[in-house]
Amino acid sequence: MTLLNKHFYLQDTVTVARELLGAVLCKKDGDNILKSTICETEAYTQDDPACHAYKGKTPRCDVMFKEGGFCYVYFIYGMHYCMNVVTEQKNRGCAVLIRSIEPLNWIADTSGPSKLCRALGITKDFNGIDLRSIKSPLWIEKGVSPAEIVSAPRIGISSAIDYPWRFYIKNCKWVSKK
């Protein structure tokens, strides 16, 4: 196994969003490790009106201004969590939302950003942890690059100009339906 390193996360946000497809999200679960392939992502950059960091640093999005490779978790709609991977250099304020994963050695419905957080037990306690370290409760390992990647408009955005910054593995059953 190979951890995705600092160099990987410091790349351009859209590149990281695309290249995270196929990578393996690992979650410590007692003596076990739950492994899942990342199959759908969305990019958010600071100059994007749909990005939480668009208007600058706030208590909620503070973690987005860390160096690439940290975990940004936010609470939404009064009951859901969503998990992001911070990208680029420190203070850039950008991240990649993980929208769906495919469980490899466990079973759950993980087709949706809040569903996967629920299934893995990811809460605000995971906000700010280092995804580049195997000492964390959550980290990401290198996986197999998918055969075909599709890019499409993001989901759930209404008040902003949209970009084709949602990426998913073609024909993956876990990708949230249009």
Next chain:
DNA sequence: CGACCGATTGACT
């Protein structure tokens, strides 16, 4: 199928 709607709470103006 698609459209619509309520849940439920913290962050921000």
Next chain:
DNA sequence: GTCAATCGGTCGG
């Protein structure tokens, strides 16, 4: 006070 990077349920064709 308004709204949100969602989800699961209900209702109509």
